Amino acid sequence: MLRYAARHGICCASRRCPHTVSDPAYPAGPTADDTKADVKGQTKQILDKIDKFLKDAGTDKSKILSANIWLTDIGTWSQMNEVWDAWVAPGSTPARATVEAKLANPALKVEIMVQAAK
Numbered sequence: 001m002l003r004y005a006a007r008h009g010i011c012c013a014s015r016r017c018p019h020t021v022s023d024p025a026y027p028a029g030p031t032a033d034d035t036k037a038d039v040k041g042q043t044k045q046i047l048d049k050i051d052k053f054l055k056d057a058g059t060d061k062s063k064i065l066s067a068n069i070w071l072t073d074i075g076t077w078s079q080m081n082e083v084w085d086a087w088v089a090p091g092s093t094p095a096r097a098t099v100e101a102k103l104a105n106p107a108l109k110v111e112i113m114v115q116a117a118k
Contacts, residue, residue: 029068029070029111029112029113030046030049030050030053030111030112030113031046031103031105031108031110031111032045032046032108032109032110033045035105035107035108035109036107038079038109039071039073039076039079039080039109039110040079040080040082040083042108042109042110043079043080043083043084043110043112044083044087046110046111046112047083047084047087047112050112050114054114054116057116057118058118059116059117059118060089060116061087061088061089061092061116062089062092063092063116063117063118064088064089064092064094064114064115064116065094065095065114065115065116065117066094066095066096066097066114066115067094067095067096067097067112067113067114067115068096068097068098068099068112068113068114069084069096069097069098069099069110069111069112070098070099070100070101070103070110070111070112071098071099071100071101071109071110072100072101072102072103072108072109072110073100073109074098074099074100076109077098080098080110081098084096094114
């Protein structure tokens with residue numbers, strides 16, 4: 001799909017995309033180091049990790065194409081979303097799916113995976 005999107009200039013559910021997707025970056029679902037933090041705190045920690053990963057990969061959050069977010073309690077969606085909205089690059093909000101799921105470590109409340117263009 002990414003190769004198709006790159007050739008045809010589309011992404012994010014068939015919208016025209018300004019990014020070239022010839023060499024995408026895929027951070028592998030980072031989680032929080034401080035598992036005692038609440039959903040907001042864990043989300044902030046994860047987004048800080050994603051910023052660092054994207055920088056190391058030669059890209060940034062303005063080029064995120066899509067995001068998957070897993071919450072252990074969907075009732076905490078608004079808390080996670082408050083941090084997400086403050087972090088996401090203005091005018092570059094990616095397609096996103098947020099679902100409730102049991103995570104590998106019971107102390108984790110959030111996991112986030114993004115795909116970004118370079």
